[in-house]
Amino acid sequence: MKMYVAETEKSVKNIVVDDMILTTDMPTSAGSRMLDGYMSLFEAQAVTKLKEAGYTVYAKANTGEFNLDLLGETSYYGAVEADGKLTTAAAQAVKTGETMAAVTLEVNGSGARAAALSGLVYVKPTYGTVSRFGTIPAVCSGETVSVTAADAATAKEVLWAIKGHDDKDGTSLPQEKCVADEVKEIKKVAIAKSLAAGEDAAKLEAVKAKLTAQGVEVVEIDAGELLLAKPAWNILMSAELCNNVSKYDGVKYGYRTPNYTDLDQLYTNSRTEAFGYLTKSTVLFGSETLSEANYYKVYDKAQRIRRVISEYLMKTFGEFDAVLGLVSSKSEYTLAQAQENKYIAYDESLYIAPAMITGIPVVVTGGVQLMGAPLTEAALLALAETL
Amino acid sequence: MKYETVIGLEVHVELATKSKIFCSCSAEFGAEQNDHVCPACSGMPGMLPIVNKRVVDLGMTAGMMLNCDINRVTTFDKKSYYYPDLPNAYQTTQWFSPICVNGRVDIETSKGPKSIRIKQIHMEEDAGKLVHDDWTDTTLVDFNRTSVPLIEIVSQPDISSAEEAIAYLERLRDLLRFAKVSDCRWEQGSMRCDVNLSIRPEGSDVLGVRTEMKNMNSLSAITRAIKYEIARHTRALETGCEELVQETRRWDDNEGKSYAMRNKETAGDYRYFPDPNIMPVVIDDEWLDRIEKSLPELPEVKRARYIDEMGLSEYDADILASSRALCDVFEDALAVCGNAKETANWIITECMQVLNKKKMTADMLAISGTSLGQLIKLVMEDKVSRPNAKRILAAMFENDIPDVEAYAKQSGFIVSNDTSFIENIVKEVIAADPKSVADFKGGKEKALMALFGKCMKQLKGNANPQVLREILIAEINKI
Known part of the structure; x- marks a missing residue:
């Protein structure tokens, strides 16, 4: 299940990081044959901060290729199944108690989905509060280093260990914002009907009941605007990924095909042989969306939608302390389902897209997600602790 | 039929910063191959770009020297293309909101004065360098130049002859060197030029078919290339011997011919989009003021002042005003010793002599003007003899001498009054x-x-x- 184990003694505070987070004592492959066995010269800021706080980063969890997929099914190293159900290596390591927490790079929702389906607590903090230095770039405008743990208190402890301003990341927020942990009491929560349809609707009802019992007012809102997030996110994701993986050409590092007689063949065959179908599709789609003919028709529109959704959410958070929704349409997935529907990750990003595209914090608990205004992850986690 | 030529120039200038644009590697020219390389500028995954503020300083300075408007919010964008000298497979440049727009450069040719409008100036990173070895038939990559900061100065198509192009380029070089934006050395590639050229019947307001010649690196080659292209376009229009197409051409200066490289159909689609890892750079009033205050007097203003206010000869003023380094040393020395003529003599005669001996150019004069002023003062007061003063000057080229009198005493160079x-x-x-x-x-x-x-x-x-x-x-x- 897990790919690499560092040559360190396990301690009481063991952390697993995923295959998008660079370490210098274990290879980092982004779940891709392209980076099979790639050893970085430097480690991620998140890893440095974990070590400084006394955690042991002892193993690296397998991911889907560039973390674009549903639940790790596109990994070059194989998918992870538990009781016949698809899950991620990171979530499984937490679920089995092998690690106290997993630190992963959330790109397209696989971290949130795995936590929801495994009954774990997950937090994707506000964009810019954890440095992305030393993470393999996939979708830089949204991807965020996130934490999965068995309970909210542990998730918070580990998240606060990796938060902080970093001069090596130009999108890093000022220190006081990064570590803001003011907990405003959550009194009013909205259920976004646009994100409430799915097999796990019962989980939503359960959380609603618990909240109501605590005296939290729960109101249903349409939130149809949030449905725009998915297509916009798909466009931005493909555009950025296409650009970010262009540099993997088999020349300086990474996989190189043995089948070539000239430079063009070296590039083409290396990429053809090393990238999986989802990466290839995403590259083609992204290349098309960024082309001169389509930029204003497609990419630029997606950026405008990003702003519209941001404005809508900020308005909503003026009225509600959190917005509740599902994380996936089904309550479980098999490997066969994921392989059958090759673009299932594009479809299922419906639920996580609003948070990915705007950078707002998300906490997953009880199989559902709580979205909050920027920098309210402490409040969301505090609420999650009571659920 | 009479034709007129329409030329627009795109000039790349390497900025005189110590470090590269997005990492802390040295940007110095001439190091051992691949010595100035780190994970960021060699495209290793996981490094993030951090904008070198000095690059923005120099971009603004260039814009102000060329009478541009400064965009107060300026952004960086990614330009995607494959080439072995580009380790990220994209170049970070400015496409949507360049730092400077709408400028002007005034030139003087045999036909009189003219203004060439500047469309924009944008900041970007340079690519690496491919080194071809014919002997082993291999190509190696040197990443030292990767991410060295550049500005690209794009003119409007206001230039109508080779003479005007050269006058424009020389003026550009003078202004940028004077403002210490770049050393503008064609031979080291720190100044390069793309020539866009078309011709049309005289008086027409419709542009003809445009061809572009890339990476021209000397004024004489540019002159030859422009003349060749004008002749080729004219012949094509008059005789129909060849169909002109919009294309990029390579100028072969040895053969004196241009060759087609790629045309519109095969031209790359660069898929520009904003770099999400670089936040927009916001230029506030304070920053703008600081750069404005740091601008030098224009060379011709200095020259006039040296003649009118300081009584220097035109000859002396011309030499001093030809280099910012000479002006700086002159003005600092003058402030200490108070004698313009004497100071000019020391720089033009004595300093230049040392520079010549060291095979250095005037721009490389790096002695402290204040120290030179102290020295001149000691000579004027008969405290140090001229021959000994020359020895002290030679020592100044080796080490900084902040207190010249103390140094003279210590070295036994003080004139005896006993x-x-x-x-x-x-x-x-x-x-x-x-x-x-x-x-x-x-x-x-x-x-x-x-x-x-x-x-x-x-x-x-x-x-x-x-x-x-x-x-x-x-x-x-x-x-």
Whole structure:
């Protein structure tokens, strides 16, 4: 299940990081044959901060290729199944108690989905509060280093260990914002009907009941605007990924095909042989969306939608302390389902897209997600602790 | 039919920063291959770009020198293309909101004055360099130049001849060097030029088919290339011997011909989009003011001031105003010693002599003007003799000498005012050379010079020549 184990003694505070987070004592492959066995010269800021706080980063969890997929099914190293159900290596390591927490790079929702389906607590903090230095770039405008743990208190402890301003990341927020942990009491929560349809609707009802019992007012809102997030996110994701993986050409590092007689063949065959179908599709789609003919028709529109959704959410958070929704349409997935529907990750990003595209914090608990205004992850986690 | 030429130039200038645009690697030219390389500028995954503020400073400075408007919010964008010298497979540049727009450069040609409008100036990173080895038939990549900061200055198609193009490029080079934006050395590739050219019937307002010649790196080659292309376009239009197409051409200066590289159909689609890892750079009033205050006087303004206010000759003023380094040393030295003519002489004669010996150009004059001023003052006050002052000047080229008088004292270069000491030396010299004394008394003026020279040597040059001469004559007369 897990790919690499560092040559360190396990301690009481063991952390697993995923295959998008660079370490210098274990290879980092982004779940891709392209980076099979790639050893970085430097480690991620998140890893440095974990070590400084006394955690042991002892193993690296397998991911889907560039973390674009549903639940790790596109990994070059194989998918992870538990009781016949698809899950991620990171979530499984937490679920089995092998690690106290997993630190992963959330790109397209696989971290949130795995936590929801495994009954774990997950937090994707506000964009810019954890440095992305030393993470393999996939979708830089949204991807965020996130934490999965068995309970909210542990998730918070580990998240606060990796938060902080970093001069090596130009999108890093000022220190006081990064570590803001003011907990405003959550009194009013909205259920976004646009994100409430799915097999796990019962989980939503359960959380609603618990909240109501605590005296939290729960109101249903349409939130149809949030449905725009998915297509916009798909466009931005493909555009950025296409650009970010262009540099993997088999020349300086990474996989190189043995089948070539000239430079063009070296590039083409290396990429053809090393990238999986989802990466290839995403590259083609992204290349098309960024082309001169389509930029204003497609990419630029997606950026405008990003702003519209941001404005809508900020308005909503003026009225509600959190917005509740599902994380996936089904309550479980098999490997066969994921392989059958090759673009299932594009479809299922419906639920996580609003948070990915705007950078707002998300906490997953009880199989559902709580979205909050920027920098309210402490409040969301505090609420999650009571659920 | 008579035709007129329409030329627009895109000029790349490497900025004079110590480090690269997005990492802390040295941007210096001439290092061992791949010495100035880190995970960021060699495209290793996981590094993030951090904008070098100095690059923005110099971008603004260039814009102000060329009368541009400065965009107060300026962004960086990614330009995607594959090439082995581009380790990220994209170049970070400015596409949507360049730092400077709408500028102007005034030129002077045989046809009189003219203004060339500047469309925009944008900041970007340079690519690496491919080194071809014919012997082993291999190509190697040198990443030292990767991510070295550049600005690209894009003119409007306002240029109508090779002469105007050269006048524009020379003026551009003068202004940018004066503002210390770049050393603008064609031969080191820190200044390069793309020429966009088309021709059309005289008086027409429709542009003809445009061709672009990339990476031109000398003024003479640019002149030849423009003349060749004008002739080729004219011939094509007049005889129909070839169909002009919009394309990029390569100029072969040895053969004196241009060759088609790629046309519109095969041109790359660069898929520009904003770089999400670089936040927009916001230029506030304080930043703008700071750069505005740091702008130098234009060379022609300095020249006029040197002549009108300081009384220098046109010749001296021309030389000084040709280089910012000379002007800086001149003005700093003048502030200390107060004598413009003397200061100009020291720079134009003595300093240039040392520079020539060291095979350095005027721009490389790096001595402290304040120290030079102190030295000139000591000479003017007869505290240090000229020959010894030259020795001190030579020492200034090796090490910084902040207190010149202390240095002169320590090195035994202070002129002696002790006349009895001088008299004793003179007596010794006279006693040892009765022949010269006799010759002088017999009317040979030259003999006095020989004695004078011997005395000066004994005194290590530390005597006022006038005083020494008087004492020498007095002592001889006593005999």
